[in-house]
Amino acid sequence: MRRTLDPFSVVVFALLGVGAGVVAGLTPGVHPNTLAALFVSAGALLAFVPTEAMLLIVTMTLTNTFVNFIPSVFLGAPEGGAARSLLPGHRYLLEGRGYEAVLLSVVGGVGVAVLAILLFAPLLFLLPHLYAAISPGIPYLLLAVAGFLVWGERGWGRPWGAGIFLLTGVLGMLTFRSAFASPHTLFPLLGGLFGVSSLLLSLQARVHLPPQHTWMPPLERRVVCWGTVKGFASGLVVGLLPGIGPSEAGVLVQEATRSRSLREYLVAAGGISTISALFSLLALYLIGKVRSGTAAAIHQLVGSLVWWDVVLLVGAACFAVGVGVPLTLGLARVFCRAAARVPYALLAGVALILMVGLTIVLTGASGLLVLLTATGLGLLPPLVGVRRTHAMGCLMVPIILFSLAATLFGLG
Amino acid sequence: MEDRRLLAAALILAGGGLTTMVVVAEHPRPFSAAIADIGPEDQGKTVLVCGTVTKHVVRGNHTFFTLNDGRPISVVAFRQRLNLTSTTCARGKVGRYEGELQVVLDRLEGG
Numbered sequence: 001m002r003r004t005l006d007p008f009s010v011v012v013f014a015l016l017g018v019g020a021g022v023v024a025g026l027t028p029g030v031h032p033n034t035l036a037a038l039f040v041s042a043g044a045l046l047a048f049v050p051t052e053a054m055l056l057i058v059t060m061t062l063t064n065t066f067v068n069f070i071p072s073v074f075l076g077a078p079e080g081g082a083a084r085s086l087l088p089g090h091r092y093l094l095e096g097r098g099y100e101a102v103l104l105s106v107v108g109g110v111g112v113a114v115l116a117i118l119l120f121a122p123l124l125f126l127l128p129h130l131y132a133a134i135s136p137g138i139p140y141l142l143l144a145v146a147g148f149l150v151w152g153e154r155g156w157g158r159p160w161g162a163g164i165f166l167l168t169g170v171l172g173m174l175t176f177r178s179a180f181a182s183p184h185t186l187f188p189l190l191g192g193l194f195g196v197s198s199l200l201l202s203l204q205a206r207v208h209l210p211p212q213h214t215w216m217p218p219l220e221r222r223v224v225c226w227g228t229v230k231g232f233a234s235g236l237v238v239g240l241l242p243g244i245g246p247s248e249a250g251v252l253v254q255e256a257t258r259s260r261s262l263r264e265y266l267v268a269a270g271g272i273s274t275i276s277a278l279f280s281l282l283a284l285y286l287i288g289k290v291r292s293g294t295a296a297a298i299h300q301l302v303g304s305l306v307w308w309d310v311v312l313l314v315g316a317a318c319f320a321v322g323v324g325v326p327l328t329l330g331l332a333r334v335f336c337r338a339a340a341r342v343p344y345a346l347l348a349g350v351a352l353i354l355m356v357g358l359t360i361v362l363t364g365a366s367g368l369l370v371l372l373t374a375t376g377l378g379l380l381p382p383l384v385g386v387r388r389t390h391a392m393g394c395l396m397v398p399i400i401l402f403s404l405a406a407t408l409f410g411l412g
Numbered sequence: 413m414e415d416r417r418l419l420a421a422a423l424i425l426a427g428g429g430l431t432t433m434v435v436v437a438e439h440p441r442p443f444s445a446a447i448a449d450i451g452p453e454d455q456g457k458t459v460l461v462c463g464t465v466t467k468h469v470v471r472g473n474h475t476f477f478t479l480n481d482g483r484p485i486s487v488v489a490f491r492q493r494l495n496l497t498s499t500t501c502a503r504g505k506v507g508r509y510e511g512e513l514q515v516v517l518d519r520l521e522g523g
Contacts (some may be wrong), residue, residue: 005436005437005438006437007433007434007437007438010433010434010437011430011433011434014430014433055433103415103418106418107418110418110421110422110425113425114421114425306458306460306503307458308436308439308458311432311436312432312433312436312437314429314432315428315429315430315431315432315433315436316429316433317429318425318426318428318429318432319425319426319429319430319433320429321422321425321426321429322422322423322424322425322426322427322428322429323422323426324422325418325419325421325422325425326419326422329415329418329419
């Protein structure tokens with residue numbers, strides 16, 4: 001069916017997506033993947049307007065990457081003593097610089113968006129060739145990444161890191177390949193490993209946030225440039241390698257470049273979130289691979305993408321980034337004022353209840369069991385003083401094993 | 413200061429994105445079609461056609477083949493030497509050569 005789009009409906013659906021992205025971004029545990037899947041499965045109306053629905057999903061995803069900086073900084077901050085597993089955003093929060101952490105992340109997101117537009121044509125050419133070159137070696141690359149991350153620990157941290165990687169890998173295998181598997185399995189798994197465990201620690205530590213100010217020292221051009229470039233490169237890793245999340249990619253790049261600048265890390269981390277969302281959409285067009293739930297939803301709505309879709313997606317992404325920036329900064333200021341007035345325990349408690357409730361609604365009793373187990377494992381890294389990134393074994397181990405089986409034995 | 417610069421960049425991105433969406437919306441999306449449905453009025457449009465590969469010839473750096481889904485259409489891939497399976501889908505622009513419609517290949521997709 002050949003039809004043009006009504007520009008008014010394009011703008012309406014894009015704005016609806018921005019609204020959904022704000023909701024997803026602020027609500028702990030609600031991810032655009034979940035909302036996208038819900039939209040598609042609910043979709044008699046959306047099936048009638050697949051392109052408009054695609055716009056909604058894209059703007060929702062990109063807006064979420066910005067607004068999500070707020071709960072990731074302001075919620076789930078563990079006790080300050082667990083330094084190695086304390087995310088830079090939380091360090092800033094405990095110093096009263098939460099707004100600065102959010103703003104640095106936003107700078108990274110805008111930076112990589114601009115860089116992606118400037119490098120769009122070379123990327124269209126390079127990415128398929130790059131993927132074709134590395135795809136036979138993906139399981140070995142993932143093993144190398146896991147080894148590099150473990151080796152980056154010191155002393156007893158290495159066996160602990162390796163142990164957590166393997167244990168979460170076993171959990172991932174059980175979750176995806178057993179009776180626990182469901183369309184929303186990722187939610188309790190990742191929510192328990194990274195979300196609920198952080199919230200429990202912050203509640204137990206009775207974190208008291210200092211007053212948050214919105215002033216920040218001038219931003220060095222070097223920090224913005226290097227942070228953006230690193231975020232972009234890390235996002236490339238996330239887009240090309242399955243099982244690698246933004247935080248692992250960020251740690252990889254920081255370790256590889258031996259950078260200790262927290263500001264640069266925050267800019268890079270903000271960039272990674274944005275560019276990995278963009279790449280997961282581009283990967284659908286360039287290499288025909290679904291790298292995220294939102295890409296899967298788009299594939300289900302419109303099938304194979306054509307260049308027309310890609311240009312539309314890029315336009316929608318730019319719009320969402322442009323609208324997401326003032327929304328995020330405005331909401332961050334609100335959170336700064338709320339942090340001073342609302343007990344942190346109340347915020348964390350509400351977030352905890354939301355995540356448990358959503359788990360029960362989306363995945364039932366089996367999902368709750370996964371959540372509890374994942375939470376137990378997720379508590380290990382901060383308690384033993386290693387990086388939380390090792391818990392991504394929950395995705396990397398299954399992918400490594402399945403890829404190896406396919407490569408070596410032609411299975412799967 | 414950083415806020416203002418960021419907001420300026422955001423405004424430019426939002427405006428550019430909105431303009432892009434509205435401009436693209438004014439043009440119809442490339443379509444997939446049965447070969448029999450492709451006509452002279454589709455010249456210049458991007459189309460996806462699928463079918464059985466017949467008459468596969470490589471001359472120099474170019475590949476010429478015919479896709480047949482009940483009706484045949486010529487497909488030409490300039491500066492591409494292709495190894496084709498028995499069935500495939502070709503995405504490309506509809507053109508005309510010596511009075512006959514053909515598809516100038518942009519890329520192959522799974523059959």
